[in-house]
Amino acid sequence: MVNLASTYRNQGRWKEAEELQVQVMEMRKRVLGGEHPDTLTSMANLALTYGNQGRWKEAEELEVQVMETSLKVLGEEHPDTLISIGNLASTFSNQGRWKEAEKLQLHVQVMETRKRVLREEHPDTLSSMGGLASTYRIQGRWKEAKELEVQVMETSLRVLGEEHPGTLSSMGNLASTFSNQGRWKEAEKLFLQVMEARKRMLGEEHPDTLGSIANLASTYRNQGRWKEAEGLHVQVMETSLRVLREEHPDTLSSMGGLASTYWNQGRWKEAEELDVHVMETSLKVLGGEHPGTLSSMGNLASTFSNQGRWKEAEKLFLQVMETSLRVLGEEHPDTLSSIANLASTYGNQGRWKKAEELHVQVMETRKRVLREEHPDTLSSMGGLASTYRNQGRWEEAKELEVQVMEARKRVLGEDHPSTLNSIANLAFTLKCQGRNEKAILLMQKCFQLQNQLLGSQHPDTETSFKALNKWQIEGMEIGL
Secondary structure, eight states: OHHHHHHHHHTTOHHHHHHHHHHHHHHHHHHTOTTSHHHHHHHHHHHHHHHHTTOHHHHHHHHHHHHHHHHHHTOTTSHHHHHHHHHHHHHHHHTTOOOHHHHHHHHHHHHHHHHHHTOTTSHHHHHHHHHHHHHHHHTTOHHHHHHHHHHHHHHHHHHTOTTSHHHHHHHHHHHHHHHHTTOHHHHHHHHHHHHHHHHHHHOTTSHHHHHHHHHHHHHHHHTTOHHHHHHHHHHHHHHHHHHTOTTSHHHHHHHHHHHHHHHHTTOHHHHHHHHHHHHHHHHHHTOTTSHHHHHHHHHHHHHHHHTTOHHHHHHHHHHHHHHHHHHTOTTSHHHHHHHHHHHHHHHHTTOHHHHHHHHHHHHHHHHHHTOTTSHHHHHHHHHHHHHHHHTTOHHHHHHHHHHHHHHHHHHTOTTSHHHHHHHHHHHHHHHHTTOHHHHHHHHHHHHHHHHHHTOTTSHHHHHHHHHHHHHHHHHHHTTO
16 A cells, blocks of 8 residues: 555655555554654655645644654654654745744754764765755755755765766756856756766656756756757657656646747747646646646746736736735745736736836845845846836836846856846846947947857847847947
8 A cells, every 4th residue: 555655656646645645644543553653654655745736734734743753752863853854844945934943954953963873975964965955056045055966966976876866866956056057058967967877777768867858958948949958848748748647747847848948939829738738737637726736827827928918917927826825825935926927917018006016025025035135036126127117217227237237246146147137137227328338338248248158049149139239220320
């Protein structure tokens, strides 16, 4: 029964897994008692299944029970106790509850205890270091994440070998951090290594192999290499359809990845067709309140938005926001993203005051919950600046854009795509103010860096080139 439940869970058949896991847990409580290690394991497994379904509160309730009982019965240094603390930390993280003590202390506590009890090179110690790094990454603290991930990867290579699943996971985690930093060539190199090793070790159709192919596809997409990304996304989707099944979460994720690639190429109808399918299947399989379903609704809304179908986009974004507020709470990162998306939709319709109100709300909450220099906070400041610019409030826009640009240079580096976008935004505002010479100089700098780092065919590079070309022609006409 336990093995069958595990099989269902690995297949994404969470309702069937849950049903069996509840039976196992109740039976073990009755026969072995509530404090037996096997009972605690079954409770932990059920909590993980709740987590897979986005039912964080139920997962948390069980994990607190498991952790407290483990501390009492097994002691704080027992490996099972440490696992239970790590699981609870992950659940806090998934709820966006980043108030330092709650989540980070748990990860740090687990890591330090494992270093002391096991040793620094033990796989469980490496796992807890990876958990802390993941927490840093979610918070946009990429330098700290990278430092830990390099340590985990190098230790894993030395202790476990280059083809061990744990080593490959650590390489993938570091690649994700590089990707977040806009260091896509380094990310690509690592994702390629992971993909090739998994193909060799696990075969081309294993879910982990497919996941690494999808990661590489996303890296291509971030570099504007749409055709290469599309080819890989199609491969992952077709294999997932054949090996897993149409309703498996990984299959739906692969469809979403392909839809994003269509979206990036302006192929709205193809993107919409896939987005609708993913959303409808997610609603049926996962339910209307699952984070995956909400994400698919947001993707479809974005596709509507890019087609100028503002009312349809608004309706979906509103639905996502209201559900997120109810299920995740008003300070959860996904909730804040949904509010920001709705604000942008209002802006696209020229409803500046409503857009401004929401952008201010998101910005202030992110400053409080994340921190002032978190990438998401800077993004919301940029959204507010754009709203000011569209209202002709150029001095207010400029003030925010300078803040965003300087912070991104400091946090992300001068070469990060987001930093370059903020330089371009400031150039547009200066142009609106009639400060043509300064705007052209700034856009020239932006274009040169984008051309060098992203390539001439990347949409950001093309946008900057068109603006720069237009401004220079205008300058010649007025004798600038």
